[in-house]
Amino acid sequence: MTKVISLVGQKGGSGKSTIAVHLAMEALLKKEGSQVAIIDMDPQGSVLEWSRMRGDANPVVVHGTPETLNDILGQAADDGFDYVVLDTPGRRDSTLVELVAARSDLILLPLRPSLFDVRAVADTVRLLRSKAYKMRFLLSQSNRAIGTACLTLWQ
Template sequence: MSKTAPPKTDPTVIAIVSQKGGSGKTTLAVHLGTRAAQSKHESCIIDLDPQATAAAWSDWRGDFLPVVVTAPPARLTRTIESAKKNGVDFVVIDTPPHADAAAREAIKAADIVLIPTKPRAFDLAALEPIADLVGFAKTPAFVVLNAVPSGATVLAEEARKVAGGMGLEICPVEIGDRAAFHRSSAKGETAAEIDPSGKAAEEIEALWKWLKKTLKKQKK
C-alpha cells in the first residue's frame, strides 16, 4: 500500500492588479514576493503578464529566490495547485494592465487584492473597472498609493477620497517616488538589497507588516 503525503494547506494568495500601465504592479510583486521568501515562506510569483516583466526580473536575478513562473490566465488555478504540491505557501500574482481576464482570474483566486495607483487624476479614474471586479468577486481589496511625490500630502488625501468614493479600501502605507525601486528592479534586485536603510526599503517593510496583520485579521 502506498503512503499518501499529508494534505498541504492552501497557500496565501495576493493578487496585484490595476487597469493602468506603469502603476507599480510588478514592482510591488517582486518586492513582496522577495520579502515573503526572506521571511522563510516558500514564496512564488506567478506572472500572468504576456510582457513577462517579473519573469525577466527573475532572469536578471539568477538563482536567488523567489521563484517566478509565467502562466496564461486560464492556467492560474492549476499553477497555484502545482505550486502548493511543491510546498509553496505564499503566492503573489502579477497581472498585465487592463481589467481583463487576467485581472478577473487573479482576483477570483486571491485572499487579498492590492491595487497600486499613482495619486494622479487619470490613474484614479482608472480604478473604476477594478472596483467593479473586486466588488463582484467580493475579494478584500486595498488601493496602495504608489510613487507618491515627496510632500504631496494634499494629492494623496484627494486620492484617498476618490478611491473611498468608489467603495475601495485604502492601505494606510504609502510608497514614495523613490529611485531605489527603479535602480534595483533593473538589476533583478529589491530596494532593500541595494539600500537596506533607505526609505524605499522602510516602506516595503511597513507594507509587508501591514499585509501580514491584515491577512491574520481576515483569517479570524
C-alpha cells in the same frame, strides 16, 4: 496553506510588477526556508526578466496564462508554497481580473496619486466590490507633497 496575493489594475505603470517583486522578496527574507513563487501573467514578462537577470531560483518565477493558472496554483499548494504573488498586465481585461480575484486571498491595487489613475481604477473596483473580494489600495509612487496636492484637488 498557500496564500495568494495578486496585483491588479488596468493602468500601466502603477507599480504592479515592482511591488510583486518586493512582496515576494520580503516574504522570502522574512522566514528562513519559506517557499515563495511569482506568477507573471503579463506577456511583457518583466518579472521573468528580473528573475533571469538575478540568476537565483528563489523566488520561483513562472509565466502564467488564464489557461494554466489553476494548475500552477494547484501545484504550488501541493508543493507547500507559503506565498504565491500574482502579477497581471496593465490592461482592461475583466475576465482575467475575475479569474485572478477568485483565486486570491488578497487583491492589491497599486494606485498613483493622480486623477487619471484614480479614474482608471474605478471599473476594477466596481467589479471586485460586486463580488465582495478582499481588496486594498496600495498608494504607489507617492510622496507627501504629491499626496497633499491631490487631496487638495479633490476637496
